[in-house]
Amino acid sequence: MSGINLINSCEGCTHGWKNFEHLTKNELQMINANRYEATFKPGEVMIKQGSPTSNALFLASGMAKMYIEGSTGKNFIIGIALPGMLVLGPGAFVNSRHTYSVSAISTVQACFIGFNIFKQLVRENGEFAEGMIEDISNKSLQAQHRMVNLSQKRMSGRVADALLYFSDEVFRSDEYDMVFSRQELGDMTSMAKECVVRILKEFEDSGVVYSDSSKVRILNKEKLVQISEKG
Amino acid sequence: MSGINLINSCEGCTHGWKNFEHLTKNELQMINANRYEATFKPGEVMIKQGSPTSNALFLASGMAKMYIEGSTGKNFIIGIALPGMLVLGPGAFVNSRHTYSVSAISTVQACFIGFNIFKQLVRENGEFAEGMIEDISNKSLQAQHRMVNLSQKRMSGRVADALLYFSDEVFRSDEYDMVFSRQELGDMTSMAKECVVRILKEFEDSGVVYSDSSKVRILNKEKLVQISEKG
DNA sequence: AGGTGATTGTGATATATATCAATTTATACA
DNA sequence: TGTATAAATTGATATATATCACAATCACCT
Numbered sequence: 001m002s003g004i005n006l007i008n009s010c011e012g013c014t015h016g017w018k019n020f021e022h023l024t025k026n027e028l029q030m031i032n033a034n035r036y037e038a039t040f041k042p043g044e045v046m047i048k049q050g051s052p053t054s055n056a057l058f059l060a061s062g063m064a065k066m067y068i069e070g071s072t073g074k075n076f077i078i079g080i081a082l083p084g085m086l087v088l089g090p091g092a093f094v095n096s097r098h099t100y101s102v103s104a105i106s107t108v109q110a111c112f113i114g115f116n117i118f119k120q121l122v123r124e125n126g127e128f129a130e131g132m133i134e135d136i137s138n139k140s141l142q143a144q145h146r147m148v149n150l151s152q153k154r155m156s157g158r159v160a161d162a163l164l165y166f167s168d169e170v171f172r173s174d175e176y177d178m179v180f181s182r183q184e185l186g187d188m189t190s191m192a193k194e195c196v197v198r199i200l201k202e203f204e205d206s207g208v209v210y211s212d213s214s215k216v217r218i219l220n221k222e223k224l225v226q227i228s229e230k231g
Numbered sequence: 232m233s234g235i236n237l238i239n240s241c242e243g244c245t246h247g248w249k250n251f252e253h254l255t256k257n258e259l260q261m262i263n264a265n266r267y268e269a270t271f272k273p274g275e276v277m278i279k280q281g282s283p284t285s286n287a288l289f290l291a292s293g294m295a296k297m298y299i300e301g302s303t304g305k306n307f308i309i310g311i312a313l314p315g316m317l318v319l320g321p322g323a324f325v326n327s328r329h330t331y332s333v334s335a336i337s338t339v340q341a342c343f344i345g346f347n348i349f350k351q352l353v354r355e356n357g358e359f360a361e362g363m364i365e366d367i368s369n370k371s372l373q374a375q376h377r378m379v380n381l382s383q384k385r386m387s388g389r390v391a392d393a394l395l396y397f398s399d400e401v402f403r404s405d406e407y408d409m410v411f412s413r414q415e416l417g418d419m420t421s422m423a424k425e426c427v428v429r430i431l432k433e434f435e436d437s438g439v440v441y442s443d444s445s446k447v448r449i450l451n452k453e454k455l456v457q458i459s460e461k462g
Numbered sequence: 463a464g465g466t467g468a469t470t471g472t473g474a475t476a477t478a479t480a481t482c483a484a485t486t487t488a489t490a491c492a
Numbered sequence: 493t494g495t496a497t498a499a500a501t502t503g504a505t506a507t508a509t510a511t512c513a514c515a516a517t518c519a520c521c522t
Binding site: 412413414424425428429432443444 | 500
Binding site for chain 1: 508509510511512517518
């Protein structure tokens with residue numbers, strides 16, 4: 001973490017959050033004035049669950065893992081944070097605490113922006129408020145889907161969901177680097193790492209997905225979607 | 232469902248949503264003008280998953296069940312809607328669709344309020360917008376907790392969670408009517424109805440909770456919380 | 463290049479949970 | 493009040509998933 005700002009200004013930032021488009025030049029400058037940058041190495045914790053939500057987080061580059069540390073000591077991986085995303089848990093507006101931890105997967109260049117600014121802008125700028133609501137609603141919707149999927153699908157369906165998540169939401173490609181270990185895939189799909197290995201082997205045997213510990217290639221997406229849907 | 236309004240006005244309504252306190256007299260009158268009432272009998276569907284979110288729902292009296300109809304045909308019960316709650320899924324601000332169904336448990340007197348008003352008020356009234364965000368965040372937070380609990384706890388922990396939910400959030404008492412069937416308790420905890428029966432019997436044998444099909448009495452709350460926490 | 467530790471992979475086994483079939487109990491209703 | 497229907501319960505069994513123990517492979521370090 002160095003204190004030097006590498007990014008000149010939020011104005012014209014190509015990794016910006018969509019909702020910043022609703023801000024005036026002045027408001028954007030206010031954001032910019034309350035922004036500080038940091039660089040993280042792979043594995044470093046960027047946000048710790050339970051800590052005060054003094055800042056919202058944006059990635060300028062790289063990828064990060066969002067995860068809940070459960071009461072039993074087991075982690076639950078929510079997903080991957082990418083540039084363009086507002087990284088801010090629902091706790092911010094409820095109890096001012098981060099509801100999950102975030103740690104860098106690759107080298108991450110990040111911007112932290114004081115959370116008070118967000119509160120202020122919500123009150124002052126109606127379009128921004130609406131965008132904020134859309135963002136939170138979207139995340140809530142995802143959580144709801146996830147909840148149902150995890151509790152009603154069997155292992156193969158859940159692994160299929162995870163692989164499709166990377167393909168559709170993260171890498172936008174049928175072939176991608178597997179940034180998670182088998183253990184982490186298990187933390188994402190709520191299963192033991194050994195079971196992840198076995199299901200991936202099944203997928204490979206049936207020609208649906210090729211995968212090794214560092215790469216995934218979806219060979220038959222239609223069938224993978226089928227597996228996801230039928231549970 | 233009769234077309235006659237039994238409630239005179241939102242002003243001074245004692246079942247009102249907390250966030251309505253942030254509205255001016257005029258705004259409240261606007262809400263009131265876009266409100267219509269309906270009465271539902273037990274079992275009747277009040278909101279159907281997938282239908283357009285043309286209205287938000289409030290209960291003036293009674294209780295309703297919120298549930299997601301999963302792709303496999305199984306239901307997933309989210310919880311119970313009560314007077315004072317805004318009943319509106321996260322889909323409203325995302326794809327304008329209800330993300331879950333709602334059906335009456337007891338006789339329900341309900342108010343429907345046009346959703347467009349909410350959108351308008353979010354833009355025009357900053358405090359209302361903030362209250363809206365708090366509400367959605369709260370629900371998102373609950374969904375997140377639920378997700379982790381369902382995927383990391385074993386059956387007894389999940390049943391304990393459900394019993395504590397009724398006790399702490401719904402009835403605010405250690406003794407309450409069980410409004411759900413064993414099947415519905417299963418839909419809430421993601422387990423088979425037979426297993427619900429067995430776990431409840433275990434609780435009874437160990438003196439933690441007495442229950443029959445219509446009543447629940449928590450005898451040892453401390454121990455029940457322990458069961459919930461240890462999974 | 464070799465050693466060290468972590469990750470992955472595999473088979474055997476244990477456990478948790480679901481399903482099935484049958485019986486009893488409660489509930490509705492004509 | 494009896495009868496039809498649904499719900500709760502129970503035991504036996506099947507299935508899904510987790511755990512354990514171990515071998516193989518990979519990654520990293522000096």
